[in-house]
Amino acid sequence: MDSSFEQLKHPNPHIRERAMVEIINNRDDSTIPKLMAALDDDDTIYRRAAVKTLGAVGVDAVPAIVDALSNSDNVTVRGSCAKALAQVALYYPEEPFPPLGLQGLKQSLLDENPVVNIASAMALGEIGEAAFDILTETLGATDNPALAISIVNALASIGGDQSIEVLTQLAEDDATDTYVKQTAVSALSRMELVKQYTRPKDS
Numbered sequence: 015m016d017s018s019f020e021q022l023k024h025p026n027p028h029i030r031e032r033a034m035v036e037i038i039n040n041r042d043d044s045t046i047p048k049l050m051a052a053l054d055d056d057d058t059i060y061r062r063a064a065v066k067t068l069g070a071v072g073v074d075a076v077p078a079i080v081d082a083l084s085n086s087d088n089v090t091v092r093g094s095c096a097k098a099l100a101q102v103a104l105y106y107p108e109e110p111f112p113p114l115g116l117q118g119l120k121q122s123l124l125d126e127n128p129v130v131n132i133a134s135a136m137a138l139g140e141i142g143e144a145a146f147d148i149l150t151e152t153l154g155a156t157d158n159p160a161l162a163i164s165i166v167n168a169l170a171s172i173g174g175d176q177s178i179e180v181l182t183q184l185a186e187d188d189a190t191d192t193y194v195k196q197t198a199v200s201a202l203s204r205m206e207l208v209k210q211y212t213r214p215k216d217s
Contacts, residue, residue: 018033018036018037018040019033019037019048019052020033021033021036022034022037022052022059022060022063022064022067023057023059023060023063024059025059030059030063033063034063034066034067034070037049037067038067038070038071041071045071046068046071046074046075046078047078049064049067049068049071049075050064050068050078050079050082052064053065053082053090053091053094053095053098054086054088054090054091054094061090061094064094065094065097065098065101066101068098068101068102069098069099069100069101069102069104069105070101070105072102072105072106072109073102073106073109073112075098075102076099076102076112076114076115077114079095079098079099079102079115079118080095080099080114080115080117080118082095083095083096083099083118083119083121083122084118084121084122089127089129089130090129092122092125092127092129092130093127093129093130093133095118095122096119096122096130096133096134096136096137097133097136097137099115099118099119099137099141100133100136100137100140100141102115103137103140103141103142104140107142110144111141111144111145115141116138116141116144116145116148119134119137119138119141119145119148120148120152122134123135123138123148123152123161123165124152128160128161131158131161131164132160132161132164135149135161135164135165135167135168136164136167136168138168139167139168139169139170139171139172140171142172143172143174145168145172146169146172146176146177149165149168149169149172150169150180152165153165153166153169153180159191159193159194162191162194163193163194163197166181166184166194166197166198166201167197167201169181169201170201170202170204170205173205173208177205178202178205181198181201181202181205182198182202184198185198185199185202
């Protein structure tokens with residue numbers, strides 16, 4: 015097992031993938047704590063591989079991830095935790111995302127550090143419709159343009175009529191920050207393109 019963790023540091027992505035599979039297949043009580051301990055490692059490759067592996071572990075890893083996301087003093091750890099929750103959503107798109115994870119990300123959207131709040135917005139975008147209300151509530155309350163832009167992009171990645179409605183309101187409101195408005199306009203045109211390409215062909 016320890017050799018698998020060492021291989022998560024390997025520069026070759028295929029070796030890292032194989033190590034990930036070995037870690038998941040041989041999981042025990044120490045797996046999640048070991049992966050969590052890697053989130054403040056100086057080795058970026060190892061840190062990112064640990065984030066991915068936590069995502070592959072799935073729902074069982076969420077309590078430990080949210081605990082560190084909410085309580086760690088280390089910005090790198092908090093940012094990595096938000097990314098790990100995004101990975102859980104990516105690995106298990108068919109499973110309902112745990113409410114604990116949604117609450118953790120709702121809180122970390124308000125983190126003062128952009129590394130954390132932007133990663134949190136992106137994670138909520140990956141989670142999809144279950145995150146819609148959290149994103150729109152925060153969007154309505156924040157006066158941080160960088161965060162608002164991240165939320166606009168997250169809503170665009172969720173898609174659907176609700177997102178289009180919110181983004182259209184932003185795009186048409188003269189009180190909207192210029193950069194946020196531009197982001198909303200370009201997000202809407204991207205969504206329109208996607209709709210055109212995915213529209214069923216007339217038979």
